[in-house]
Amino acid sequence: MTSTQSPSTESEAQRALFHQFGERLTADPPLELQAIREMFEEFHTLAAEPTQVCYEEVDAGGVPAMWCLPVGAAQDRVMLFAHGGGFVTNGMCSHRKMAGHLAKAAGVRGLVIEYRRAPEHPYPAQLEDGITAYRWLLGQGIEAGHIFTAGDSAGGNLATTLPLKARAEGLPLPAAIVALSPWYDMEAKGETLVSNAATDALVRPGLAEGMTAMFLGETGSMSDPLANPLYADMAGMPPIFLTAGSWEALQDNADRMAAIARSAGVDTTLEIVPGMQHVFTFQAGRSPEADQTIATIGRWVRPKLGLG
Amino acid sequence: MTSTQSPSTESEAQRALFHQFGERLTADPPLELQAIREMFEEFHTLAAEPTQVCYEEVDAGGVPAMWCLPVGAAQDRVMLFAHGGGFVTNGMCSHRKMAGHLAKAAGVRGLVIEYRRAPEHPYPAQLEDGITAYRWLLGQGIEAGHIFTAGDSAGGNLATTLPLKARAEGLPLPAAIVALSPWYDMEAKGETLVSNAATDALVRPGLAEGMTAMFLGETGSMSDPLANPLYADMAGMPPIFLTAGSWEALQDNADRMAAIARSAGVDTTLEIVPGMQHVFTFQAGRSPEADQTIATIGRWVRPKLGLG
Numbered sequence: 001m002t003s004t005q006s007p008s009t010e011s012e013a014q015r016a017l018f019h020q021f022g023e024r025l026t027a028d029p030p031l032e033l034q035a036i037r038e039m040f041e042e043f044h045t046l047a048a049e050p051t052q053v054c055y056e057e058v059d060a061g062g063v064p065a066m067w068c069l070p071v072g073a074a075q076d077r078v079m080l081f082a083h084g085g086g087f088v089t090n091g092m093c094s095h096r097k098m099a100g101h102l103a104k105a106a107g108v109r110g111l112v113i114e115y116r117r118a119p120e121h122p123y124p125a126q127l128e129d130g131i132t133a134y135r136w137l138l139g140q141g142i143e144a145g146h147i148f149t150a151g152d153s154a155g156g157n158l159a160t161t162l163p164l165k166a167r168a169e170g171l172p173l174p175a176a177i178v179a180l181s182p183w184y185d186m187e188a189k190g191e192t193l194v195s196n197a198a199t200d201a202l203v204r205p206g207l208a209e210g211m212t213a214m215f216l217g218e219t220g221s222m223s224d225p226l227a228n229p230l231y232a233d234m235a236g237m238p239p240i241f242l243t244a245g246s247w248e249a250l251q252d253n254a255d256r257m258a259a260i261a262r263s264a265g266v267d268t269t270l271e272i273v274p275g276m277q278h279v280f281t282f283q284a285g286r287s288p289e290a291d292q293t294i295a296t297i298g299r300w301v302r303p304k305l306g307l308g
Numbered sequence: 309m310t311s312t313q314s315p316s317t318e319s320e321a322q323r324a325l326f327h328q329f330g331e332r333l334t335a336d337p338p339l340e341l342q343a344i345r346e347m348f349e350e351f352h353t354l355a356a357e358p359t360q361v362c363y364e365e366v367d368a369g370g371v372p373a374m375w376c377l378p379v380g381a382a383q384d385r386v387m388l389f390a391h392g393g394g395f396v397t398n399g400m401c402s403h404r405k406m407a408g409h410l411a412k413a414a415g416v417r418g419l420v421i422e423y424r425r426a427p428e429h430p431y432p433a434q435l436e437d438g439i440t441a442y443r444w445l446l447g448q449g450i451e452a453g454h455i456f457t458a459g460d461s462a463g464g465n466l467a468t469t470l471p472l473k474a475r476a477e478g479l480p481l482p483a484a485i486v487a488l489s490p491w492y493d494m495e496a497k498g499e500t501l502v503s504n505a506a507t508d509a510l511v512r513p514g515l516a517e518g519m520t521a522m523f524l525g526e527t528g529s530m531s532d533p534l535a536n537p538l539y540a541d542m543a544g545m546p547p548i549f550l551t552a553g554s555w556e557a558l559q560d561n562a563d564r565m566a567a568i569a570r571s572a573g574v575d576t577t578l579e580i581v582p583g584m585q586h587v588f589t590f591q592a593g594r595s596p597e598a599d600q601t602i603a604t605i606g607r608w609v610r611p612k613l614g615l616g
Contacts, residue, residue, distance in 0.1 A: 038346045045401065049363040049374060056359045066357060093353065 007247075007275030010287040014046055014277050018201035026204055033088070033119075040089040047097035048285025050104055055096065060113060061136030063129045066092040068100040068110035077108035077146045077305045078137055080130075080162070080174070084153025084279060086183070086211030087118045087126050095152070101284035102150060102178075105298030107307050111137065115158070122217025123227050126154075130162045131169065144172035148238075148301055152279040153250075154211075156182025156242075160229045160257070163237055168226075176304045177240040178297055181279045184230045184253045186212045186222040192252040199247035203278055208250070234260055239267035241300050243293055245276025269300060315555075315583030318595040322354055322585050326509035334512055341396070341427075348397040355405035356593025358412055363404065368421060369444030371437045374400040376408040376418035385416035385454045385613045386445055388438075388470070388482070392461025392491070392587060394519030395426045395434050403460070409592035410458060410486075413606030415615050419445065423466070430525025431535050434462075438470045439477065452480035456546075456609055460587040461558075462519075464490025464550075468537045468565070471545055476534075484612045485548040486605055489587045492538045492561045494520045494530040500559040507555035511586055516558070542568055547575035549608050551601055553584025577608060 007015075021039055024031060031039070052071040057064070068081075079102060083095035092112040103110030115129035130149075137147060144166075151159035156179035163173050188209050197205065216227060225232035230253075234240075240261050244254035251272065258270035273280060273289050283290040302308065315323075329347055332339060339347070360379040365372070376389075387410060391403035400420040411418030423437035438457075445455060452474075459467035464487035471481050496517050505513065524535060533540035538561075542548075548569050552562035559580065566578035581588060581597050591598040610616065 035343070035346075038343075038350060041349065042346060049365050051364045052362055054360055054362050054379070055357040057357050071362070 005274050008288050011276065011280065011283065011289055013286070014280065014283050015201050017042070017046065018277055022202045022204050025207060037089045040085055041094045043090065043282055044094045044097055046282040046286060047101065049097060050100040050285060053100040053104055058111075060111060060133040061139070063133045063136070064092070064114040065133060066096060066112045066114075068096065068103045068112060070100070070104040070107070070109070073103065073107055073109050074307060075109065076142060077307060078142050079103050079106055079108050079110040080134060080137065080147055080149050081110050081112045082115065082130060082149070082151035082155035082158035082162070083112060084151065084155040084183070086208070087123070087154045087215040088211050089117070095155075098152070098281055098284050101294050102297065105294045106148070106301050106305070107298070108305065119214035119217065123215050123220040126158055127161055127165055127226060130158050131165055134162060134166060134171070138171070145175045146305055147174040148176040148178060148305065149174050150178035150180070151182075152180040152281065153183045156180055157184050157229065160184070160240070161226045161232070164229060164232050165226055167236070173238050176238050176301050178301065179240065179242050179254065179257070180281050181244045181248060181250060182242065182253050182257065183208065183250055184228055184257060185250070186216065186228040188212070190250065190252045190256070193249045196247055196249045196251060200249035201277055203249040230256055230260060234264040234266050237261065237264070237266050239269075239304055241269045241271075241297055243271045243273065245278065245280045246272050246274045247276060248278045250278060271296065313582045316596050319584065319588065319591065319597055321594070322588060322591050323509050325350070325354065326585055330510045330512050333515060345397045348393055349402045351398065351590055352402045352405055354590040354594060355409065357405060358408040358593060361408040361412055366419075368419060368441040369447070371441045371444070372400065372422040373441060374404060374420045376404065376411045376420060378408070378412040378415070378417070381411065381415055381417050382615060383417065384450060385615060386450050387411050387414055387416050387418040388442060388445065388455055388457050389418050389420045390423065390438060390457070390459035390463035390466035390470070391420060392459065392463040394491070394516070395431070395462045395523040396519050397425070403463070406460070406589055406592045409602050410605065413602045414456070414609050414613070415606070416613065427522035427525065431523055431528040434466055435469055435473055435534055438466050439473055442470060442474060442479070446479070453483045454613055455482040456484040456486060456613065457482050458486035458488070460488040460589065461491045464488055465492050465537065468492070468548070469534045469540070472537060472540050473534055475544070481546050484546050484609050486609065487548065487550050487562065487565070488589050489552045489556060489558060490550065490561050490565065491516065491558055492536055492565060493558070494524065494536040496520070498558065498560045498564070501557045504555055504557045504559055508557035509585055511557040538564055538568060542572040542574050545569065545572070545574050547577075547612055549577045549579075549605055551579040551581065553586065553588045554580050554582045555584060556586045558586060579604065
């Protein structure tokens, strides 16, 4: 796709929903956290039900999780999926359909983890839960090289920091990382926060900062590489696929990580899709951009897992 | 179960969620309709994902719908499921899991219809959409005698009025009706509205009345038998299975329909489960009461569809 290509008609539904959410997030009086959580649960309405996928709730070593089980998927290959929502909202139900589409495209089972959320459980609870689920997968006999991490927004952060933390703990690394519209920049330094402020319907000034405060709590640091991997040493990390929309306020999170990973010698793929909003893959099964990116990720990741 | 049996520990989760919803519904200032709709979407969190069920969105003759496709289900037998929510809230997504459990227990494909909602579309839009989906199923080659209607609350009303309307239009009747905590009583005359007011955590005074006003709009009648089948001639209707919780404000909707149907010679089964809330089958896969009732319904309906 070229940068002059117009966004699809179908993608207008996401812009409209995000605009409505963005308006409500900036209303006075401000929404209660519970109301924001309920609102963001509606993200799932953007996706179509993936066909030929079954589900099964599971206790992943103490972390609630959901298997997305595409018919015919390789049983010994797994996508470990972390949902987005600023580490504060959403869960395995709101992201089940998007994860189901991704698992199906990759030809693997998908494990969507429901990590503890901030502010009740600030950093590093989320990363701890991610590592617990990863250890649980290894304990189930799944080889690290047959696992890839994936996630959107805050989940894209977790999909990236999980291998960093695994390395720190002496665990074998997964085969690949997929970060969809990742949110890394805890300092809110990104240029696209300003340059794309007019085109991002959802991520308005203050939203990320508010979530950062809840995520990091009283003790977390904005430059901790396991909370903000723009500060991480990515050398030796597995191949990474980054995607974002060109209309996103958080677009340059993906850009900057791509530059950092490439500099560190990581096999890096960056795809910026014109005119797309934050986590445009929410429209899995509904917009051509979402479907094309998901298909691309499937083709990219399968050989890394030893799948044809 | 006897009336002295205590509700399960697991069922406390539904009472707690309903109590929270009930409090918010009666707060001052009152919630906007949009907020009520978002809140009620959370009903689905009460149910576990049914295993071995896939999904597929479908256009059922113009009515958006979702197939729940249990692995190994009879392909030529169908549950036509209408969701609850006072004809005003909810949709195929909030009821997908409960419908999936029911379809699996019955050994059939489930079609969850997303009928138009009030107040944007008052009565009879919901019934029209139900009939459209029913005609569509017949047009797909599914025999009427291989279909049963099912629904909870307002959807239990629709599951009951659909065969009445089908008869009025000269269509063949489905094999059975399953009404889960049905809401029929548009006049709010039920004794349990008072006698169970202290035990029903969700359905508080005024809630049903408010939904009735939206459902019937300016022209509907509270005693129209196709809106309030407590006024219907049930003679000749298919076997009906009614269930409700003994702590429900709407309990006697099921009681009264059972009496009406029996008087009319209809094969009628009524199951009142002690200590249960409105639509306790929302807890499918999570509470023993929900699972037992769903299993009972499966055993009840299969022979009526010619299944072993």
